[in-house]
Amino acid sequence: MPSNIERLKIAVEEWLIRNELDIDTGFSSIEEWRARNEDFLNDAELVLVFEGGLYTMLNYGGDTAEFDEYIESFGYFYELGHSWNMGFYPIPNYDYTTLIGSYAQKLQDTRWKEKSKLVKERAGWKCQDCGSIDRIETHHCYYTVMREGNEPWEYPLSALRCLCRSCHEDRSKIESRMRAYLAKLTTNQIDSLKEGLNTAFYWFESDAVVELLSKLGHSDEEIYMAVADLLKKRNDTE
Incomplete structure (x- = not known):
């Protein structure tokens, strides 16, 4: 089983990908970080360097509640060094013992x-x-x-x-x-389906999007009506 900090790294990497915040991000082991002779975070267990969406979220008032709580759930917290990097530290007295039981x-x-x-x-x-x-x-x-x-x-x-x-x-x-x-779909189809639904749910009410999909059959009239109904149910994105 991976170490605690390795498990955290895997979890954060996946969270960033799912939330489309992984662009221009990269982890450095503490040995790699210290070799850079930076002024901050040299006592951390792991360092994350970032730009893009994560930079915006952390430095311009984005909602960090889930990110913060998720990291804490592994027994760690983070501190920013510069505006473009963070270090992960163990929570003092946290119990990292692997639980044995059902x-x-x-x-x-x-x-x-x-x-x-x-x-x-x-x-x-x-x-x-x-x-x-x-x-x-x-x-x-x-x-x-x-x-x-x-x-x-x-x-x-x-x-x-x-x-x-x-x-x-x-x-x-x-x-x-x-x-x-999902076994019927290729990996690319699954990823495209997720991206397509994510975009559609951003712009339109989710029930209307699902209703449109259910009307994609032999009847052109039902499709036209479903599209017309969808266009009436745009989300307020401003």
């Missing part, structure tokens, strides 16, 4: 309980699928591969969803079917 036992850990509570707070203590306030739970929308060894709380907030018990059970089955469906 998944259910790990969900009793204080770190998971606090993360689960935060997800529910951000959702307004109601199901994000149906709006119910009855028996809400926190759902992992994906799990990392076992070799990365992520604990239940070592996931970004955007990977977690507040659901009622009924929706939780249904969503787990539907997500499993969706993963099986």
